[in-house]
Amino acid sequence: MIDLHYAPTPNGWKISILLEELGLPYTVVPIDIRAGEQFKPEFLAISPNNRIPAIVDRAPADCGEPISVFETGAILIYLAEKTGRYLPVDARGRTRVLQWVMWQTAGLGPMLGQHGHFHLYAPEKIPYAIDRFRREATRLYGVLDTQLGKTGRFVAGDEYTIADMACFPWTMTHKAQGFTLDDYPNLKRWYAEVRGRPQVQAGLSVGKFVKEPFSDEARTIMFGASKS
Ligand SMILES: N[C@@H](CCC(=O)N[C@@H](CS)C(=O)NCC(=O)O)C(=O)O
Numbered sequence: 001m002i003d004l005h006y007a008p009t010p011n012g013w014k015i016s017i018l019l020e021e022l023g024l025p026y027t028v029v030p031i032d033i034r035a036g037e038q039f040k041p042e043f044l045a046i047s048p049n050n051r052i053p054a055i056v057d058r059a060p061a062d063c064g065e066p067i068s069v070f071e072t073g074a075i076l077i078y079l080a081e082k083t084g085r086y087l088p089v090d091a092r093g094r095t096r097v098l099q100w101v102m103w104q105t106a107g108l109g110p111m112l113g114q115h116g117h118f119h120l121y122a123p124e125k126i127p128y129a130i131d132r133f134r135r136e137a138t139r140l141y142g143v144l145d146t147q148l149g150k151t152g153r154f155v156a157g158d159e160y161t162i163a164d165m166a167c168f169p170w171t172m173t174h175k176a177q178g179f180t181l182d183d184y185p186n187l188k189r190w191y192a193e194v195r196g197r198p199q200v201q202a203g204l205s206v207g208k209f210v211k212e213p214f215s216d217e218a219r220t221i222m223f224g225a226s227k228s
Contacts, residue, residue, distance in 0.1 A: 001025055001026065001027060001058045001059060002019065002024055002025070002026040002027070002055050002056070002057050002058070002079075003026070003027050003029050003055060003056040003058065004016065004019065004026050004027065004028050004029065004053060004055055005029045005031050005043060005046065005047065005052060005053055005054040005055065005056075006028050006029065006030060006031060006052055006053045006206065006207060007030065007031050007032065007033050007052045007053075007207065008204075008206065008207040008208055009033075009052070010109070010112075010169035010170045010172065010173060011051070011052065011053060011072050011109065011169070012052055012053045012206075012207075013169035013172075013203055013204055013206075014053075014072045014075075014076065014165055014166055014169050015053045015055065015072060015075050015076070015079075016028075016202075016203040016204070016206040016207075017165050017168070017169070017199065017200050017203030017204070018075075018076060018079055018080075018086070018162065018165050018203070019079070019203070020199040020200070020202040020203040020206075021085075021086065021165070021197075021199045021200075021203075022079060022083050022085060022086075024079070024083070026055075028206060028207060030207055031043060031052045033052060033221075033222060034214070034215070034217075034218035034221065034222065035218070035221070036221040038050040038051060038052060045068075046068035046070060047068075047070040048070070049070060049071070051070070053070075053072065053075065054068060054069065054070040054075070055068065055069050055075050055078070055079075056068045057069070057078070057082070060082075061082060071105070072105060072109075072166065073101050073102060073104075073105040073166070076101060076162040076165065076166060077098070077101070077162070080161075080162050086160070086161045086162045086165070087161060087162055088159075088161075093156075093157075096156045096157060097156040097161045097162060097163045098163075100147070100155045100156050100163035100166070100167070101162055101163050101166045103143075104163070104166040104167045104170070105166065107140055108140050108144070108167060108170055109166075109170055111133060111136040111137050111140055112137055112140075112170050112173060112177060114129075114133045114136075115130075115133035115134055115136070115137040115177055116173060116176065116177055117223070118130045118133055119133070119134070119177060119178065120176060120177075121214060121219070121223070123219075134178075137177065137179070138179075141171075141174075141179060141183075141184055141187065142184070144167060144171075144184070144187055145184035145185070145186045145187045146186070148186035148187055148189070148190045149185075149186040153190075154190065155167055155190070160194075164190075164194055168191070168194045168195075168200070169204075171187065171191055172204075
């Protein structure tokens with residue numbers, strides 16, 4: 001059994017989607033990041049960077065002590081290796097997938113995160129920051145679109161892999177971030193195919209909640225600064 005320490009956000013969805021794709025039994029441990037639960041000592045013990053998601057595998061392959069994993073890239077790889085699915089084992093296929101998982105966790109996720117922050121949440125509109133991250137986000141959308149044009153199907157080739165599960169949840173934020181997929185035809189095709197998977201829909205519905213605007217308290221907890 002896997003414990004999934006989770007909130008329904010793009011990073012959380014990567015792992016709920018993979019768990020649904022794998023059909024592995026798991027228990028959701030909700031972490032209310034707007035209320036500061038990511039700073040509780042029991043959560044920090046498994047996720048020292050105070051970010052969701054994290055997992056605890058209570059039945060690891062070596063039958064030893066539970067294994068905890070934080071960082072979505074590491075969790076995707078851990079679960080793919082545990083089950084032998086969605087990550088090829090041959091060096092070429094594995095490298096093809098891992099480079100796009102790393103690209104997502106080091107590039108697409110952080111840049112869209114910063115663009116979202118300055119575009120949507122920052123109390124002051126800082127044109128330099130908004131432009132800087134919008135340019136980066138636009139560049140990365142272009143990189144993904146070109147790659148999907150080359151493969152003609154999924155991010156790392158013909159097969160659906162953890163690279164798709166890493167990238168897809170962040171592209172779901174495109175409307176809020178002011179992007180239209182009409183500008184990225186290959187991405188648009190891929191987006192529709194991935195979104196149509198029942199397992200993806202199941203992953204997205206885990207812990208679904210009604211979105212409320214950020215309270216000043218949540219803003220202080222998550223961004224370390226008050227509105228005023
Ligand atoms: N690099 C991390 C990023 C995780 C992350 O940023 N999670 C956000 C939610 S999407 C979070 O926990 N935020 C809590 C906070 O900002 O205090 C990963 O890939 O796991």
